[in-house]
Amino acid sequence: MIEAGCSTIWEYFSDLDFDPGALKKRYEQERDRRIQPSANRHYVPTRHGKFANFGKDPWAPDITRAPVHDHVQVIVAGGGFGGLLAGARLREAGLTEIRIIEDGADFGGTWYWNRYPGLMCDIEAHVYLPLLEELNYAPRHRYSYGPEIFEHCQRIGRHYGLYDKALFQTAIREMRWQEDAQRWVVETDRGDRITADFVVLACGRQALPKLPSIPGIDLFEGHAFHSSRWDYSYTGGDNSGGLTGLSGKRVAVVGTGATAIQIVPAVAKWAKELYVFQRTPSTVGQRDNCETGPDWTDMTRPGWQKARRYNFQRMLQGLLPAEEDIVRDGWTRSFPQVLRLPEAPVSNALGRPLSREERETLAEICDYRLMNALRERVETIVADPEVAETLKPYYRWLCKRPCFHDDYLASFNLPNVHLVDASRTGIERFTPHGMVAGGKAHDVDCVIFATGFEAGISYTRLTGFELWGRGGISLSEHWADGVRSLHGLMTDRFPNCFVVGGNPHSVTVANAVHLLDEQAMHLRYIFSELKKRGIATIEPSHGAVEEYTQLIRTAPEAEAQVQFFAKCTPGYFNGEGMAKRNDELFGGARYGAGAVAFFEMLEAWRASGRFDGMELQRANVS
Numbered sequence: 001m002i003e004a005g006c007s008t009i010w011e012y013f014s015d016l017d018f019d020p021g022a023l024k025k026r027y028e029q030e031r032d033r034r035i036q037p038s039a040n041r042h043y044v045p046t047r048h049g050k051f052a053n054f055g056k057d058p059w060a061p062d063i064t065r066a067p068v069h070d071h072v073q074v075i076v077a078g079g080g081f082g083g084l085l086a087g088a089r090l091r092e093a094g095l096t097e098i099r100i101i102e103d104g105a106d107f108g109g110t111w112y113w114n115r116y117p118g119l120m121c122d123i124e125a126h127v128y129l130p131l132l133e134e135l136n137y138a139p140r141h142r143y144s145y146g147p148e149i150f151e152h153c154q155r156i157g158r159h160y161g162l163y164d165k166a167l168f169q170t171a172i173r174e175m176r177w178q179e180d181a182q183r184w185v186v187e188t189d190r191g192d193r194i195t196a197d198f199v200v201l202a203c204g205r206q207a208l209p210k211l212p213s214i215p216g217i218d219l220f221e222g223h224a225f226h227s228s229r230w231d232y233s234y235t236g237g238d239n240s241g242g243l244t245g246l247s248g249k250r251v252a253v254v255g256t257g258a259t260a261i262q263i264v265p266a267v268a269k270w271a272k273e274l275y276v277f278q279r280t281p282s283t284v285g286q287r288d289n290c291e292t293g294p295d296w297t298d299m300t301r302p303g304w305q306k307a308r309r310y311n312f313q314r315m316l317q318g319l320l321p322a323e324e325d326i327v328r329d330g331w332t333r334s335f336p337q338v339l340r341l342p343e344a345p346v347s348n349a350l351g352r353p354l355s356r357e358e359r360e361t362l363a364e365i366c367d368y369r370l371m372n373a374l375r376e377r378v379e380t381i382v383a384d385p386e387v388a389e390t391l392k393p394y395y396r397w398l399c400k401r402p403c404f405h406d407d408y409l410a411s412f413n414l415p416n417v418h419l420v421d422a423s424r425t426g427i428e429r430f431t432p433h434g435m436v437a438g439g440k441a442h443d444v445d446c447v448i449f450a451t452g453f454e455a456g457i458s459y460t461r462l463t464g465f466e467l468w469g470r471g472g473i474s475l476s477e478h479w480a481d482g483v484r485s486l487h488g489l490m491t492d493r494f495p496n497c498f499v500v501g502g503n504p505h506s507v508t509v510a511n512a513v514h515l516l517d518e519q520a521m522h523l524r525y526i527f528s529e530l531k532k533r534g535i536a537t538i539e540p541s542h543g544a545v546e547e548y549t550q551l552i553r554t555a556p557e558a559e560a561q562v563q564f565f566a567k568c569t570p571g572y573f574n575g576e577g578m579a580k581r582n583d584e585l586f587g588g589a590r591y592g593a594g595a596v597a598f599f600e601m602l603e604a605w606r607a608s609g610r611f612d613g614m615e616l617q618r619a620n621v622s
Contacts, residue, residue: 006349009358013365023368030394031569033424034280035577043210045454054226055209060105063169067191073097075186075196077172080109081513082202082500084153085130085520088160093527099165101172108153109204111146116230117239117266119146122404123511124329126297127312130517133305135159138294146239175199176468182537198496203463208454216430224447227259243270255450256282258403263450265407268417275442277420277427280569281393283374285330287404309514316510317594330404331510337370338397367396381409390421399568469494482583486540486548486613495539498523504588505552507598518599525606536619544613557592558582
């Protein structure tokens with residue numbers, strides 16, 4: 001590489017061992033062949049309708065109980081990590097009357113519903129699992145398996161007494177604000193009518209399974225289920241394997257995202273034939289999972305988990321030098337390669353600062369290098385050159401959620417595993433005995449849909465119920481022209497109502513549980529202060545909501561994100577390739593300056609003690 005005397009950035013990179021122009025053209029071609037103009041209409045929901053059977057709870061029988069009519073301090077909608085953390089932190093704030101209402105039969109959220117073989121988290125457990133320091137718990141593996149995570153959810157529920165008033169297998173029908181009583185009325189599908197001073201919406205985005213809208217999908221006469229409702233009565237075995245029921249069976253897995261990456265190696269060991277239907281390949285880096293003892297990290301140091309989480313997040317944002325990486329996993333090794341650009345040496349060689357276009361070129365070259373390494377990894381593992389080529393991802397690294405697994409790629413070396421390339425035509429149709437892709441029929445006995453969850457939908461469709469705020473306005477009406485919020489946590493005209501989770505106006509993070517805990521700790525502060533100050537209602541002002549909403553919509557980073565993801569392969573991040581605005585990315589606009597800046601903004605708001613942007617009323621004030 002030329003070190004000095006360059007007049008253009010291409011002279012500096014004159015010795016590249018690949019052609020950036022050819023790669024860019026290949027990326028564009030691969031993207032265009034996968035565009036579906038119907039976007040999210042390419043999928044069908046499973047909450048209601050003729051496919052509702054795919055969304056039923058396979059883990060517990062329905063219960064019969066008498067309706068509940070009482071009053072509590074807080075109702076939390078959702079019993080996943082968001083609801084658990086909200087409940088735990090509000091307990092720390094001194095609240096005792098907390099009722100969590102959850103569709104499932106236990107706490108856990110996505111870790112309750114997802115129990116497929118091979119299930120594990122893809123973020124290091126010491127960073128991902130919440131409240132490890134508070135519960136003095138050391139994860140058993142670097143990447144915890146599903147059963148351990150589910151057990152940890154139950155541990156949190158027991159430790160903080162959240163089971164005491166929980167209502168499981170219960171769906172909220174509506175929430176309505178009573179202005180005269182200054183409280184919420186919540187009604188459920190079991191006839192419950194409960195009032196609460198506050199409500200917290202912790203309705204996660206990985207609870208509503210979706211199916212591909214393929215002609216004839218309801219005509220298939222074999223067995224079929226969604227990965228988040230795994231049917232062990234058919235497959236046999238459990239999370240660790242032993243899927244004896246698949247012996248002699250021809251099985252299809254539809255999808256090759258983060259879920260399928262884990263499912264395929266487990267199914268491949270037992271199925272007579274396994275057909276993996278792929279629209280877009282995932283990046284698959286090395287995971288290196290291993291057992292971890294209590295000495296994996298220094299758990300004796302107060303604040304160790306917060307420090308580790310922030311180190312992880314800062315590495316992902318390219319805010320720390322490589323030598324300060326204490327997690328040292330695929331995430332922290334890869335992110336800096338595409339975010340921490342070697343701008344200084346290039347600028348020195350050119351004898352001037354880089355232009356915006358040159359910075360974009362530099363970012364592309366760094367990204368190409370990382371993706372080339374991942375494509376080369378496919379070649380070194382997969383024996384068949386044609387299969388290896390089909391498994392290679394051709395897009396920028398952050399266009400899809402990066403995956404890490406030690407056995408997925410090797411599964412395609414097994415004689416019973418077949419990769420079906422559905423990138424050009426998709427799955428064209430179902431037949432009573434299987435599927436047709438690329439004009440070729442594949443007869444199977446069982447179809448496993450690893451097709452993810454509903455995204456890019458309205459918030460009330462996500463929750464499954466409507467909220468009615470001050471003056472009788474519905475949240476659907478209030479957000480008809482887009483989400484309006486202050487910090488992504490509250491909105492005007494909906495007093496004493498909080499929203500947690502990776503919803504519009506919060507921030508995009510790889511480690512969603514870190515975001516949930518930061519939000520829950522923000523709620524802990526708010527509730528503690530409301531109690532100290534004798535405040536009965538809290539609501540963001542119209543002006544504060546307008547100002548924050550404009551910040552989200554017009555942030556300098558927003559346009560850059562739109563331009564980046566517009567060039568990406570179709571997927572959840574870019575509305576199946578159809579997103580044209582910031583609020584169409586990731587299912588809604590996000591805080592553009594990044595997670596650390598978002599957390600610091602919340603911290604500064606708390607530190608001021610002024611409750612900026614909030615309208616507060618004391619008790620008995622009309």
